Every structure is written in structure tokens, then in C-alpha cells.
Amino acid sequence: MRFYSTRDKEKKLVSASDALLMGLAEDGGLFVPEYFPSIDFSSLDFSSYASVASSVLYPFFSEDIDEDEMKRICISAFNFPVPTRRDGGADTLELIYGPTSAFKDFGARFLSSCMEYILKKRGEKRTVLVATSGDTGGAVASAFFKKENIEVRVLFPLSRVSERQQAQLTTWGENIKSYAVRGSFDDCQKMVKDAFMDESIEGLTSANSINIARLLPQCVYYVYSSYLYFLTYNEMPVFIIPSGNVGNATACYWAKKMGSPIKSITLALNSNRTVLDYLESGVYKKRASIATLANAMDVGAPSNIERLFDLFSDYEEFKNNVSAYSVSDDEIRDTIKREWDEKRHAICPHTACGEYVRRKYLAGLPSIVVATAHPAKFYDIVEPIIGNAVAIPENLFRMLEKKQEYSVIDASYTLLF
Ligand SMILES: *Cc1c(COP(=O)(O)O)cnc(C)c1O
Numbered sequence: 515m516r517f518y519s520t521r522d523k524e525k526k527l528v529s530a531s532d533a534l535l536m537g538l539a540e541d542g543g544l545f546v547p548e549y550f551p552s553i554d555f556s557s558l559d560f561s562s563y564a565s566v567a568s569s570v571l572y573p574f575f576s577e578d579i580d581e582d583e584m585k586r587i588c589i590s591a592f593n594f595p596v597p598t599r600r601d602g603g604a605d606t607l608e609l610i611y612g613p614t615s616a617f618k619d620f621g622a623r624f625l626s627s628c629m630e631y632i633l634k635k636r637g638e639k640r641t642v643l644v645a646t647s648g649d650t651g652g653a654v655a656s657a658f659f660k661k662e663n664i665e666v667r668v669l670f671p672l673s674r675v676s677e678r679q680q681a682q683l684t685t686w687g688e689n690i691k692s693y694a695v696r697g698s699f700d701d702c703q704k705m706v707k708d709a710f711m712d713e714s715i716e717g718l719t720s721a722n723s724i725n726i727a728r729l730l731p732q733c734v735y736y737v738y739s740s741y742l743y744f745l746t747y748n749e750m751p752v753f754i755i756p757s758g759n760v761g762n763a764t765a766c767y768w769a770k771k772m773g774s775p776i777k778s779i780t781l782a783l784n785s786n787r788t789v790l791d792y793l794e795s796g797v798y799k800k801r802a803s804i805a806t807l808a809n810a811m812d813v814g815a816p817s818n819i820e821r822l823f824d825l826f827s828d829y830e831e832f833k834n835n836v837s838a839y840s841v842s843d844d845e846i847r848d849t850i851k852r853e854w855d856e857k858r859h860a861i862c863p864h865t866a867c868g869e870y871v872r873r874k875y876l877a878g879l880p881s882i883v884v885a886t887a888h889p890a891k892f893y894d895i896v897e898p899i900i901g902n903a904v905a906i907p908e909n910l911f912r913m914l915e916k917k918q919e920y921s922v923i924d925a926s927y928t929l930l931f
Contacts, residue, residue: 515551515574517726519543520820531578531632534625534727535640537720544820545726547574552773555741563596564588567624567734570772574730575628583631591623591731598739598882601857604872605751605882606865607739613909614652614682615888616810617762620735621728622650622657626664628727629719633663640719642666643709643930645702647675649810649887652682654721655690666690666721667930669702672922676894678910685916697925705927715931723761724817732765737774739882744775752881754871756864757781757838758811760789761818762884767825767835780876781838782867782883784808784846788816790838796829807843807895808863810887839875841867847899849873854900860889862896 516527521543528536533545551573559565568588572581579587594611612619633640642664644654651668658666668683672694675683684692695702709715721728736753743751753776755763763781770776783790784806792798800815826832841849849866852873853859861869868883889896890904897903906914923929 515576516548517545518548520546520824529577530575530726531636534628534632534725535719537722537725544724544818546821546824547726547730547768550768550771553737555773558741560738560742563734563738564592566738567592567731570734570737571624571730578632579628587624587627587631591627592620592734594619596735596738598743601859604869605743606869606885607735607753607882608885609735610862610885610888611907612653613656614649615891615907615910616649616653617732617884617886618649618653618723619657620731621723621725621761622653622721624731625721625725625727626654626657626661629721630661630664638717639663639665640717642719642721643669643706644721645669645699645706646683647671647699647702647809649679649891650722652679655683655686655692658721659686659690660688664689668692669695669705669930671699671702672696674699678891678893678914681913681916681918682910684918684920685913687919692920693930694920694922695925696922701925705925705930709927709930712927723759729761729765729818729821730768732762733769733772736766736769736776737772740769740774740776743880743882747880749880750775750777752777752780752876752879754780754782754868754876754881754883756808756811756867756884756886757783757789758786758813758816759818760816760822762886764818764821764825767822771825777880779836780871781836782871783838783840784811784864784867785840785842786812786814787840788814789819789836790840793833793836793838806863807846808841808867811864811867839871841870845870850896850899854902860896860900860902860904861885862887862889862892865889 517533518525519539521541568585572584599606609617803812803814846866849870865885890906
């Protein structure tokens with residue numbers, strides 16, 4: 515199995531490990547697999563998530579990682595529960611029990627283990643640079659902690675992340691260094707871009723969500739959850755996915771392409787409606803992002819859309835496969851409150867977008883809403899709405915107790931080296 519760039523008309527192929535270490539292709543496109551193998555469901559061991567993961571992911575990496583190693587990587591990366599919770603007839607795939615309580619743990623943990631393995635095999639080192647406005651940096655720092663041959667520099671805007679997010683960025687030490695930048699998130703991103711442009715700095719790599727080794731492991735929970743749902747109810751579910759950069763949704767389309775019993779896929783957007791506008795008009799136009807309560811989805815120019823354009827040959831095919839709805843902040847608040855009032859179930863603002871779409875547009879159909887983060891991460895939004903405290907997961911609680919260490923710097927990338 516090899517990979518090509520979404521922008522390369524000739525579809526020149528690179529190996530999995532090169533695609534992983536490069537992150538973005540040289541032409542600025544995103545790597546996609548040259549084909550999608552169909553899954554033989556009867557051969558999968560559904561009693562173990564890690565075992566399903568290893569069987570699904572191995573064909574993509576078999577040139578670079580042998581099967582036993584892939585098993586070991588999956589066992590260490592996916593060491594937390596992945597339940598589909600049923601409550602009042604409504605199903606939710608809860609991707610919120612990893613070390614940083616959000617679905618980004620799945621991709622970050624798999625990527626870090628694969629990268630460590632490949633670098634050790636090659637006898638090489640890398641420095642991962644990551645700019646974060648919250649979620650991504652925490653998942654990356656946690657996933658790469660103590661990984662050999664890899665250093666991580668996390669940049670976040672000083673005084674602009676929540677106290678709990680900051681704890682997830684700054685309490686690591688060892689190979690993880692944190693920098694609070696006097697500036698905005700955009701300044702942090704610019705520093706990362708500038709550092710990558712500087713040819714005198716060697717061995718940099720990224721761990722952001724466009725990396726193919728972050729996206730592929732996200733297919734696994736759709737394979738797993740859809741098949742178990744199908745076995746239990748003898749129906750194929752619609753997945754409703756809270757989306758920003760549309761990586762999570764892309765992984766679901768890929769899982770469907772590999773033969774998972776998925777009826778269809780619906781994107782729940784916040785007020786950032788770029789994908790919906792495209793569906794309605796047939797003309798794709800990036801927008802500036804709008805700040806909303808579901809801030810991990812505040813994306814005006816979704817990076818993974820290129821992968822969907824690659825998967826679907828034209829607008830007609832795109833429209834036949836993709837549906838999307840936009841959810842306002844008021845609707846997010848109402849949905850968090852209704853879930854609490856009716857079920858005593860606290861959900862995060864992103865998950866609330868998905869739940870709103872189910873209630874409003876897909877009521878009565880077999881559906882699974884994807885819960886993307888634990889509500890305790892967004893307590894400042896959720897607690898006032900439900901009028902109750904949200905219990906803090908153990909992992910997060912431990913981090914809040916630890917000593918924070920970080921350097922405060924001006925917004926210039928040269929200060930990082
Ligand atoms: C990143 C993120 C999203 C959006 O996922 P995409 O893959 O960018 O569409 C949704 N919810 C949460 C909590 C996130 O962290």
C-alpha cells in the first residue's frame with residue numbers, strides 16, 4: 515500500500531512511513547491511500563478493540579511495519595474503552611475516554627507510536643512543532659510523552675486557553691517543552707509555518723490532523739461501532755459527526771468504503787457553514803472562521819475537504835454522499851439543557867451539535883451521534899447551562915494537581931531553537 519497527494523495529477527506514490535514523516539505532501543496536498551482494501555469482517559476479533567484496529571490498519575502500513583509490531587502499537591495506543599452508549603433509544607459513540615478526554619487521542623496516540631517505531635528503525639530523530647488553541651496540543655503532548663527519538667514543542671497563546679487546557683499542555687516535562695506565546699493562536703501558527711520555511715532548521719515534523727497516520731486510526735471506531743450496531747439491531751446506522759476540519763467525517767467515509775455497515779453520514783457543523791454552502795451552491799468557497807461555543811469546530815477552510823473531493827469525483831457524487839446541517843450557539847445551549855433535563859446526561863458543545871441534528875432532522879432513524887469531547891473539558895460552558903457540576907475524569911484531575919512548567923516568549927520562532 516502506498517499513498518499519493520490529493521494535488522498530484524500523476525498520483526506519484528510514497529510509502530506510509532514517508533507520508534507519515536512528511537505530514538503534508540511537497541505540493542501542499544494531503545496524502546490519501548492508493549486504494550481501500552475491503553474488510554473481511556468474519557476474520558476480525560470484536561472482543562478486543564486493539565485487535566480490530568490492528569487488523570484494519572495493518573494493510574495500510576504493511577510495507578513499513580510488521581504485523582506483530584502493529585499489534586503492539588495498537589495495544590499500547592488504544593488502551594481505553596470505546597463504548598457506544600444507548601440511552602432512551604438514542605445511541606452515542608463515546609470517543610471521550612482517552613487520556614485527554616477527546617477523540618483526538620485516537621489519532622495522536624497511534625501516530626506517536628508509529629513515528630517512534632519508524633524513527634528508531636531508521637536511526638533518525640525529529641522535533642514535532644505544534645501550535646494549539648486547546649485540544650490538539652494536549653492530545654499531542656500526552657501521546658508523545660516519553661516517546662524516544664522525538665522532541666515536542668507546544669505553542670499556545672498566553673492567557674487565551676482555559677485553565678484545564680493549560681494544565682494539559684504544561685505538566686509533562688521530559689521530551690515535551692511548552693511555550694506560552696505573547697500573541698494570538700494565529701501568531702502561534704505563523705511561528706510554526708516560519709520555522710518550517712527556515713531551511714537552516716532540520717528535522718522538523720508536524721503532528722496535526724492532516725497527517726495520514728492520524729486519520730487512518732479514526733476509521734477503526736467506525737468499523738467497530740457500525741458492525742457491533744449491525745449485529746445487535748440488524749440495521750445500518752447513520753453516523754452524525756460534529757465536524758470542523760472534517761477529518762473525523764473523512765475517516766467515516768473511508769470506513770464505509772472499506773465495507774462497514776454504515777447507511778449514510780451526516781455532518782453536524784456549528785455556524786461555520788463552508789461545507790453546507792458548498793452543498794447548496796455547488797461552488798466551494800473558503801470563509802473566515804466564526805467563533806462559537808463549539809470552538810474546536812471553528813474552521814472556515816476545512817483542510818480535509820481535499821480528501822473528500824478526491825474520494826468523490828464531482829459535485830453530484832459529493833452531494834449524493836454528504837449531508838450537513840449548521841447548528842447555532844442558541845441551539846447548542848438548548849440541546850445541552852434538554853439532554854440534561856431529559857436524561858441527566860451532560861454533553862460537550864460539539865457533541866450537542868450532533869445531538870441537535872439527530873433530534874431535528876433524523877428522529878426515528880437508526881443513528882449514532884459521535885461524542886467528540888468530555889463535557890468536563892468545557893465546564894465553563896456546560897455547567898452554567900445545566901446548573902450542575904460535571905465530574906472531572908481521573909486523567910484530567912491528575913493533571914490539574916501537577917506543577918505547570920512553560921516559558922513565556924514573544925511571537926518569534928527563532929526563540930524556540
Ligand atoms: C477537533 C474536534 C472536532 C472536529 O473534528 P474534525 O475532524 O476537525 O472535523 C470536533 N469536536 C472536538 C471536541 C474536537 O476536538
